[in-house]
Amino acid sequence: MTFITLRDSLTAHRGLTTPVVWALVALALWLLLPLGRPGRAFFPLNYDFHAFALPPGFYWLVPVAAVAIWLLQTTRLISMDRISDWQAALALSAAGGVIFFLFGTGTHFGWGALGTVLALLVSAGSALSSNSRIRGDTFVGASVFIALVFVTVFIVFPLLLVLRTAVWIDGTLTLSQFARTFASPLFLFLDNPFTEISEMGRVTTMIWIGAVTGAGLSVWRTGRIALSWRMIRPIVIWTLSGMAIGWALGIMIWGRGALPSSLLVACIAAPGGTALGFALALLGQRTRSKPLRGMLSVVSVLPFITPPFVIGFAIIFLLGRRGMVTYDLLGISPIDNPLYGIPGVALSQILGLAPVAYLILRGSLNGLNPALEEAARTLGASRWRVFCDITWPLVRPGIAASMLLATIESISDFGTPLVLGGDRNFLATEVFLALTGRYSQPEAAVYGTVLLAIVALVFVGSRVVLGAQGFTTVTGKPASGAFLPLPVWFEAILTAVALFWFVFILALYLTIFYGSFVQLWGINNTLTFQHYREFWQVGWPVLWYTIKLSAASAVPAMMLGGLIAYLVTRHRFLGRSYLELGSLLSFATPGTVMGLAYILAFNDGALLMTGTSAVIVLALVFRNMPVAIRASMAGLSQIDRSLEEASSTLKAGSGVTMVKVLAPLLLYPLLAGLIFAFVSAMTSVSQVIFLVGAGNNLATVLLLSWVEQGRLGRAAAMATVMIFGLLALILLLLVVSRRVDVRNSKKGMK
Amino acid sequence: MAAAAVSLNALTKRFNAAPPSVNNINLDIKPGTLVTLLGPSGCGKTTTLRMIAGLEIPSEGRIMIGDTDVTRMPPERRDVTMVFQSYALFPHMDVYSNVAYGLRVARRPVAEVKERVAEALALVGLGGFGDRRVDALSGGQQQRVALARALVMKPKVVLFDEPLSNLDAKLRRRVRGEIRALQQRLGLTAVYVTHDQEEALAISDKVVVMNAGRIEQIGSPHDLYHRPASLFVADFVGRANVLQAQWDGHAVQLGEMSLPMDSPLPAGPVQLILRPEGVRLARNGEAGLSGRITDLAFVGGATEVSFDTALGQVEAAVLETEAAGLCVGDTYRLAFDRSSTHILPANAV
Known part of the structure; x- marks a missing residue:
């Protein structure tokens, strides 16, 4: 108590408020430590890069601002509220000065610059919180600024650089790198002259099939045909979307190159992993068999302890060219082995994604109110009917969330394609290969931009879907009651799937151990x-x-x-x-x-x-x-x-x-x-x-x-x-x- | 004997280990009556209800609905619907689809579904609410939708699992009146679970008081209140003073007081159950038990007064007109209304 009163009287007397103290700390660091460093090493300190040794620059704002911040407080020429605003502005511009100097001259940042900028941010944050621009106290104000800067420097700024590198080449804004990359067979390789079939022709066929299906569906949906704009518009839209889907499917199936490969694998692995995860989650919540429950609780741990591509290489042990199953048991010759390429990557990802989907869907299932299913049963619905009418629609947002995550993980996966991709290219690996193999930053940046765009599209798409069906559960109190068991035949199917999966996973891990x-x-x-x-x-x-x-x-x-x-x-x-x-x-x-x-x-x-x-x-x-x-x-x-x-x-x-x-x-x-x-x-x-x-x-x-x-x-x-x-x-x-x-x-x- | 709408025969349910949650329950429910299962939480009343619904399978005993043995019948084949404590409205369906669900599952023709749903919604005062989202309704409205969904099936028995516990006190009184009125108008057979004794007394034809998995007493609300069969019932239904007294076959001896009373109990020591509203200040010349006021609390219609007497603490609910002028520390003589007293054997619990 006495300490606080002492401190209060001291700060009131000399104007040593928190913003002033931190501004002075910034000044001290600026004086004591060199702003920059000559090379990669952070130590030893090199005083050639101290403020006094460097050519003049905006970093001189630091002492000016620090003194001004202190003077504002002691002289009190303006009202208290304005003082805080000015102090924050001064601290921020001094920090900006240091940053501007570093980036302007390309000087590598050193301890002095780092410490000064952080101290100035704390000073600005505490100033703004003291006049309630930021609702909260000094701690909150300072934390907000530091968190904002960290997120900018280590997440947003690097990503913006990727976009810039893709379009800013040799000092001009150009899409030429996009054009070159998209035309490259590595990205999209459609008509392969070395195969007998014409891939382009097949894709065209797919487009036509899509068009006819789309038109047919739209007519079937409305149930009649009439020659009015209101009737024709949906037909046109459905036909065009059918063509687009047909084109996409055709390219994914017959096309080669990174884009179709990545998309095709995602289209197999995300639904596959989600479906498997959903089966496991349903069983985990409702199976009548205790050992099965125990087995499933192990599931949730797997993805965390296994490096992502390890499953991939265990698959090589089992199903590869010299694999225990494919070579020793089935006698498939190494040349005919179909593993490498789409099948292997997709299989490996399904196995890796299933536990992730399991965790999401288990949470989603556990969030259901068991009374809903009981209510449906007292109204005459059988177990299977309850599953279709109640459980499934309510868990659909969870399925969508799981699909979203699985799609992103599949497209982002780097290790598995490298291990099992065979002669196929994938977007995530091409980023790496373009940079380290072909030494082309712009090309890598283009691949990176494409990946980011796909992820963003998937995100926006899922928000649209989820937004339309997000319902809050209507309850007063959380109701008690146990979840209904599944229909017997349904549980039997799911159990068979789970057991097959479990044996396969067990075999994979044992293989690694034995191998x-x-x-x-x-x-x-x-x-x-x-x-x-x-x-x-x-x-x-x-x-x-x-x-x-x-x-x-x-x-x-x-x-x-x-x-x-x-x-x-x-x-x-x-x-x-x-x-x-x-x-x-x-x-x-x-x-x-x-x-x-x-x-x-x-x-x-x-x-x-x-x-x-x-x-x-x-x-x-x-x-x-x-x-x-x-x-x-x-x-x-x-x-x-x-x-x-x-x-x-x-x-x-x-x-x-x-x-x-x-x-x-x-x-x-x-x-x-x-x-x-x-x-x-x-x-x-x-x-x-x-x-x-x-x-x-x-x-x-x-x-x-x-x-x-x-x-x-x-x-x-x-x-x-x-x-x-x-x-x-x-x-x-x-x-x-x-x-x-x-x-x-x-x-x-x- | 007239066929009971629901009859429970030696019904027992064990979860995991002993003691059983529901222990050897026997109960016949007459058609067209509302029977309440009343008891503290964990007494087995909800488990009993869920067994009638088919949501729990009894460990022992038999359940008959009408003439059918439904003991092992799955819930969807029983002619029983339930109003859940959490309402359990399907959040992904609008009001109409919620109410129509059971009829649609039963594949009734569309026209019939429409007509019956409209009828049921009108019955609960929600006509025209069909296309609302259920989460856009107030708690009271959600409760009515749940009721309409149960009634639209025209079941043999409707089950209520603490349907009012999520409503505020005022609304609770109103809705319970409406439920009772509907039940009587439609001649429904209903089983109603609650832990609120006032609610049970207000709406029931018959109340079943349960404790620790067993039935303590079955009776009309009036019986339960005035002739409790056990100390537990006396204490759980309404408030009660319990005094040790002597019974000579004609009157209860309470200190210098003598209360004449009818009871088949043999003479000997007894426990006297005394409702607070039956305690009043003795008139001049009237015999009474002397007590000193230790606490006064005005609660609206009456004043609750605590007296310290030679036989122990006595709580009284005194009308406001009589309570004027009472002070803590004053001593009065207390008289007891005969209609508010009842005796139990000395060893009753």
């Missing part, structure tokens, strides 16, 4: 520890480095994610939807596009960071932040606002409230977010593959290169170690979560 112990898969099956010895020599240092980087990225990802979730859910401020958009972008952008964006943004100039561990950590932080945001948001929505209000009526600021009230209650969600952030950092590959180099390779990238080189045994050894390690971690999380959950339930969780 890590045999000399040369399919050729020399003698048991050996050789792969583990090689892994220990070559792989372990890389794996250890990966663990360190992942851990280093998980903590800031969690903190930043938690902060953004808190700001977005609990406060209203300018730029709130921008923060949400940023997190959505980092979640939905295909990893390869983000990787390319980071190369474009951080390979030179003011933000030079490539080649350092820092850029990998930052990439992982912003890649995994959305997971943390969602975990925190889910937790926050469980906590009644009155707890925070109680805390603030007891005179705690929002920073204190967040640390002392929210954080303990959010312990489990935060911990879960932390572990998931770590695990997904360990398993991500597509973005970081752009950023690694000889000195800082990552485990997944190394694993992928081993698979590509055909060193499957060694790869299997490393995959086994990773899977077991991550599995142990997830199990630990489950144990911890049970403990913490019990504690939380006694602590006023709503």
